[in-house]
Amino acid sequence: MSLNLWLADLYRRHHRDLVRFAARLVGDRDGGEEVVQNAYLRLAGRPAQAAVIEHPKTYAFAATRTAAIDFTARRHAEWLYRVDIEEIDALAVTGDPEGPLHHRRRIVRLAVLLNELPAACQTAFVMNKLEGRGHREIAGHLGVSVSMVEKHILRALIHCRDLMRDEA
DSSP: OOHHHHHHHHHHHHHHHHHHHHHHHHSSHHHHHHHHHHHHHHHHTSOTTSOOOSOHHHHHHHHHHHHHHHHHHHHHHHHHHHHOTTHHHHHHHHOOSHHHHHHHHHHHHHHHHHTTSOHHHHHHHIIIIITOOOHHHHHHHHTSOHHHHHHHHHHHHHHHHHHHHHHO
């Protein structure tokens, strides 16, 4: 099957699911559409002699995740250009522009990976790791047991650790 026919078949079969997945990763449907379009453009740009993909649906979802990370990083960078000019002075003082950039990329990847998790799991992780709230307080907020909060946080940690390790 030629690349164009393969890609058209992939689009016809999985486009709606890929957009739904991407929208969940980036936070809105329009962004999800753009992410999927970028993923398809990457797939279309593959050389014709490239290896045959045995699991096209899985490959498409992985390409969509990568495109979502790039999209979120680009959106974040654009936001920083518009809002936070003062960081330029801080970069000039430190002399290491790569440090903050690398840190931002990791945060963007983490945000996308967290979006793959259920809402309660995301909330428990953010409340604990970013806001510094205790398990009891989170359990009261979510209306679940302390044990469930611990499971949510552990699930998020394992999910993000494994996927960030794979992408590093």
